[in-house]
Amino acid sequence: MIQIRHADERGKANFGWLDSQHTFSFGSYYDARHMGFSALRVINDDRVAPGAGFETHGHRDMEIISYVTEGIIEHKDSEGHSQRLPAGEFQLMSAGSGIYHSEFNGSQNDELRFLQIWIRPDSTGGKPSYQQKDFGKSEGLTLIASPDGDNGSLQIKQDAELSQLVLAAHSKQSFDIKPGRNLYIHLVDGELLIRVAGQDESQKLIPGDGAMISEESGLELINGGESQVLALVFDLP
Known part of the structure; x- marks a missing residue:
């Protein structure tokens, strides 16, 4: 959902x-x-x-x-x-x-x-x-915060991860969601299309929009515009 x-x-x-x-x-x-x-x-x-x-x-x-x-x-x-x-x-x-x-x-x-x-x-x-x-600002997903400070990320006191998503024009990123986890995506810049893995329909985010995602196993995150996409992706319990 x-x-x-x-x-x-x-x-x-x-x-x-x-x-x-x-x-x-x-x-x-x-x-x-x-x-x-x-x-x-x-x-x-x-x-x-x-x-x-x-x-x-x-x-x-x-x-x-x-x-x-x-x-x-x-x-x-x-x-x-x-x-x-x-x-x-x-x-x-x-x-x-x-x-x-x-x-x-x-x-x-x-x-x-x-x-x-x-x-x-x-x-x-x-x-x-x-x-x-x-x-x-490397392309793709960069881990920003995690419970154990993995890969040089900031260490947060919660079973949660924050990642930075950067997508060049007309590129996409797949995201697997572990069972029972929730995602929140906040769009900072660009135009982002979100599609549940295996489905055709997508939803569009513009800057300032957020997407609450639960009870899904995977997503496709797609840059639907000509400018770079910058978003924050929260993986939450």
């Missing part, structure tokens, strides 16, 4: 300095039909004005991934990390028993745009941790 979460149906919040679109219920946006998917709780598409940002605030018992698509994040946290996160890089902050952090647009001139992603951990408490890495 494939269920599409269309970009223009997402929740919206605009505070002047922040323009955000919420795939799932968050802050003042609440929709009982969209409270998350499996362990995936939040995907916020945030645009932050030059020089503005999120003042110091706290989290606990959440795996928080930031992926910068435009600009640069200035990150500081209570564990002593002070980092710059440029476009293309991934950050994973395991909040554990509690962490405070701030995130600001590192430019006084240009907008910052990034995806803020929350995944529920499979255990609570523990010492907070911070990881950051640029995985490049």
